[in-house]
């Protein structure tokens with residue numbers, strides 16, 4: 566096999582030879598750019614620069630190697646060292662049957678906190694809000710606009726909720742979507758707190774709700790079990806202080822933390838195209854810190870953070886763990902449930918995106934061929 570000359574290798578990677586020299590010195594290899602290096606050393610250099618080293622046999626001695634760029638999505642960080650972990654806000658999701666009052670409860674919490682001068686104005690579109698508890702500690706609240714979205718999030722393993730507030734209307738009791746929400750929360754092993762809502766309505770029967778909960782395997786504390794149940798009304802505000810206190814307490818017990826310096830990851834919980842903004846997504850940061858200008862991959866699409874808006878529509882430059890933000894800078898509408906993952910460069914993000922899109926196209930083409938074959942077989 567022909568020798569691997571440093572300057573050739575640099576060329577193949579689109580680098581200047583001197584850019585490899587420093588790496589070589591670190592590897593205790595002392596050569597001049599026109600000299601050859603061992604394949605093992607070449608492989609290490611390729612690895613360090615995001616390339617895969619492959620030697621290619623050629624008829625005539627000219628080319629010595631083929632260098633193919635491969636970029637991979639950074640893996641989530643495991644076993645984070647203690648000293649890098651910082652406390653983060655709990656992520657609390659309101660779930661339940663249609664019209665049982667999830668949005669109204671969230672509105673109440675946000676409004677009362679606005680009144681207390683602790684959070685800003687109201688936005689209608691974003692389904693995620695940052696508020697402060699009674700001791701000034703941040704909490705992140707999530708509204709579920711429809712259970713389908715939550716299912717998708719769960720299915721893709723992007724369920725980032727810490728606590729589920731199961732909203733059950735006291736005049737309606739447990740309904741199909743309530744049951745589904747219970748199943749989701751249980752499957753994802755989330756702490757459930759029940760808010761028995763609409764207690765102000767004539768015909769409200771909070772006791773019946775508790776009995777029904779028991780039938781679904783959730784025994785309320787006042788029935789001798791371990792499920793906290795609070796009677797509330799989003800209309801009058803009754804019981805709301807108790808609910809918030811309980812949430813803060815529960816969050817404290819969970820001792821939630823994340824590493825703000827890790828490679829950034831954020832879950833897409835909502836995506837839409839908006840006039841003047843293009844494709845936007847509401848994301849919640851899981852780890853690391855999102856920054857304006859950061860290149861990223863999100864499923865089959867690459868992007869670069871153009872700007873970020875907090876839940877009050879105010880631009881922010883950075884967003885740390887558990888923060889909900891609206892993200893601008895997608896080339897195309899991202900999929901709910903996908904994750905925005907920080908990439909080292911725009912080039913790397915674009916390459917990975919085109920690879921993924923190519924794979925998808927192939928899958929589709931394969932599928933089309935197969936169905937044509939199926940049609941043929943059906944006719945035969």
Ligand code: GTP
Nearest residue numbers: 662663664665666667668669762763766798799800
């Ligand atoms: P979806 O998002 O469609 O699943 O509904 P939701 O659970 O968010 O319910 P929403 O908050 O939109 O409330 C539905 C209706 O119930 C609205 O008309 C609210 O005004 C009313 N409502 C909510 N909470 C209460 C309450 O505590 N008391 C009374 N009287 N009405 C309530």
Ligand code: MG
Nearest residue numbers: 667668709710
């Ligand atoms: Mg709602």
